[in-house]
Amino acid sequence: MLYTYPHYYKKFQCIASACEDTCCAGWAITIDPKSLEKYRHAKGGMKARLKESVDWKQKCFKQREHRCAFLNDDNLCDLYTGMGPDSLCWTCKTYPRHIEVFDGVREVSLCLSCIEAARIILGTKEPVRFLSSENEKEESCEDEDFDFFLYTKLQETRDVIFEILENRGLSSELRMAMCLSLAHDLQRRVRDEKLYEVDGLLKRYHNCTARFCHRLASAGLESYSRFETASELYTVFEKMEPLDPAWPERRDGMDEILYGAGKEAYEANRRAFLTANGTRMELLREQIMVYFVFGYFCGAVYNDNPYGKMKLAVAAAILVEELLMAEWLKENLPGRPENRGKAVSVVPSGIRGKAVAAALQEEQIVDLVHCFSREVEHSDENRGLLEDELVKREEFCLKALLAAVIEWKRA
Structure with missing residues (x-):
């Protein structure tokens, strides 16, 4: 069996009780059939505890105040302590892998x-x-x-996508646009059963920056805007069932902060946000795109929809940036201290005073991105909702997403 993994993969080591956001709280932990059978026939001191702490019908651990029933006050697992590491179910053994x-x-x-x-x-x-x-x-x-033939072509395409995404001689927006367009063109070959054309397609996307920029300039993106596409994406995001009970309080009101005063204020605030955080956003877009493309793109071998997988990656990058912008605006808009946490409209002229406000701290970025991932990636319903909307709705067509990625440069 061949295993493929990112170069930083082996750096991870669980920090257990020192973690400020334990993975044993905030969501239901599904139990695999083999572990469930082991728990059903457990003996000794843990037998009674298992009987009352497992939801046998739903095949998951019960929760007490949104925490796994086996998570103790020190944020350690009583099941691990009582029965050893082999007692853990597949989810607990493998996460966060x-x-x-x-x-x-x-x-x-x-x-x-x-x-x-x-x-x-x-x-x-x-x-x-x-x-x-x-x-x-x-x-x-x-x-x-x-x-296997489709899988091979997906792998070859993904290799080219990684080359594009990690070409730091180009802006992150242009890299994202090129990858989105490549996946769109690949989808047509998949749909028409013309995978034999993929090799030629990939050759055209090698060193095609000038040609692609010309293609963008004549694509008719003027009737679309990031403001409209991002706000529609956020509407989908708000439909998702929250996994963490604390998430809705943090999420609610962000749409008003971002979009409540209209397109002109949004664009002014976005320019100010990018002035303060643009360098970090360049790298973050690359990090989010590479993460989602590696995790999901080749999975299109099971549903014949590589374009949908790429749309998911682009949408995730856009949403993460929008959420970070909302958090930043909370701290930098005039009058925000007394209104922090409330749903208020931004002022029409955007941020006044010094354009260069303090940039987001790295821990703020890490915290929000991990919360976003939890809400989207660890619910089949939530991720399915986002993927379905991206595929089916005209608001998320190729031109709309391309404009959302690059529009701010023309604002």
Whole structure:
């Protein structure tokens, strides 16, 4: 079995009770069938505790005040203490590792939803390298229905996408736009069953910056704007069922802060935000895009929709930046101290006074990104809702998303 993982993967080490946001609280922990059977037949001192702490119907651990029933006051696991590390279910053993399964390949990454993993991922300043190692003890599970040819073309496309995303000689916005356009063009080959054209497509996206910029200039993006597309994305985001009970209080009102006073104020505030945080946003966009592309793009082998996977990555990058902008505006808009946390409209002229306000602190960025990941990535319903809306709605067509990525430069 071949394992592929990012170069920072082995840096992770759980900090257990020292973690300020334990992974054993805020969401239901699903129990795999093998572990459930083990718990059902447990003996000794943990038998009674398991009987009352497992939701056997829903196949998950019960929660007490939104905390796993086995999480003690020291933020340590009583099940681990009482029965040893082998007692942990698959979720608890593997988290915060995300594993994508393909024929003969396992792609393993860290989850942004873990705040310690988020520190590692977002703290990686160099371009991400992907390493591979062979586990000869683990045999590959062959699937006769697996479309290996499509998977190969997805891998080759993803390699080109990584080359584009990590080309720091280009702006992050242009890199995102090129990758979105590439995935759009790939989707047409998948739909029309013309995968034999993919090699030529990839060659055209090598060193095509000038041609692509000309294509953008004549694409007719003027009728779209980041303000409209981002606000529509945020509307979808607000529909998601919160996993963390504390999240709605933090999320609610951000849309009013961002979009409540209209497009002109939004664009003025965005310019001020990028003046203070633009350098960090350049790297953050790359980090978010590489993370989502590695984690999800090749999964299109199971649904024939690589364009949808790329849309998810772009939407995540846009939403993260919008949320960070809202947090920054709370601290920098006139009169904000007495109104902090309330849903108030921004002033039409945007931020007054010194344009260069304090930039967001790295811990603020890490905290918000890990909360976003938890709400989107760890709910099949929430991620499915976002992917469905991105695919089906005209508001999220190629031109709308391209304009959302690059529009601020023309504002």
